[in-house]
Amino acid sequence: MLVSTRLDASDARLLVEAARGKATEIGVPMCIAVADESGSLVAFERMDGGKVHSIQVALDKAFTAASARRPTSELALAAQPGSPLFGINAAVGGRFSIVGGGVPVFVDGAVVGAVGVSSGTPEQDAACAGAAVDAFARRVSEA
Template sequence: MATKHQEMLTLEGAKIAIAASEKKAREIGVDMNIAIVDASTHLLHFSRMPNAKITSISIAMDKAFTAAGHRVGTHTYKEAVWPGGPAFGLGNTNGGRFTTFGGGLPITNSKGEVIGGIGASTGTPAQDQQVVQAGVDALEAVLSGKVKAKL
């Protein structure tokens, strides 16, 4: 096959994920930087909540980049990247953008294909992970038809 049709995450879809992520961030009491990238790892939408750390802006974008580009959550590397681990040094790849701690998840379509990534930063890796999971869950609910929204 010479070409492949690829579903794309829209700006409207990214806004749904951001809104749900911001809601979760407010619930846990931590303002966040939240980034959404498309399947090609390019920034699609970004939110900086009022008290989010300025130094976490690029971290959120890099988490989304890693999740979309490598097609798995950033938290999956936790054990593998320690000295002596099978992926030691992985965080130094891609110009230092490859992120190996929690807070980044791929966004997939109903076929399991990666159509984007979401990253959050300012809290602990566990808090960042909660925030991005809320965004993914909200978008999956819309894509599955459980929740009506215009994409």
């Protein structure tokens, strides 16, 4: 049988708070989602001013990064015309996101979940998701 390690609700709150902190710093209200290693939602927050369509996009970025075990910004490159994953963004009912802003969370080399952020540019989204993952890594290394 398989044993999996995944983000718990407390981990997810830390990730949301760190993403929110970065979003506040750069002045862009975001939708922030945290999924576990099975891609299932653990936590979500739409900051005041976060966009309505970004609710679903943030959920899907977290889902995709957790399941694909790669940042969605890398998937963007692999899904360009002529590249192997071209067209994958329509998969899973359109939930497979190839827009930057989804970042997996690794512990001891294994994916335990992911953060998905949406409402800014993909670069801003990825910066907030990355800040969350970095903050979590620091907590894990301190524990």
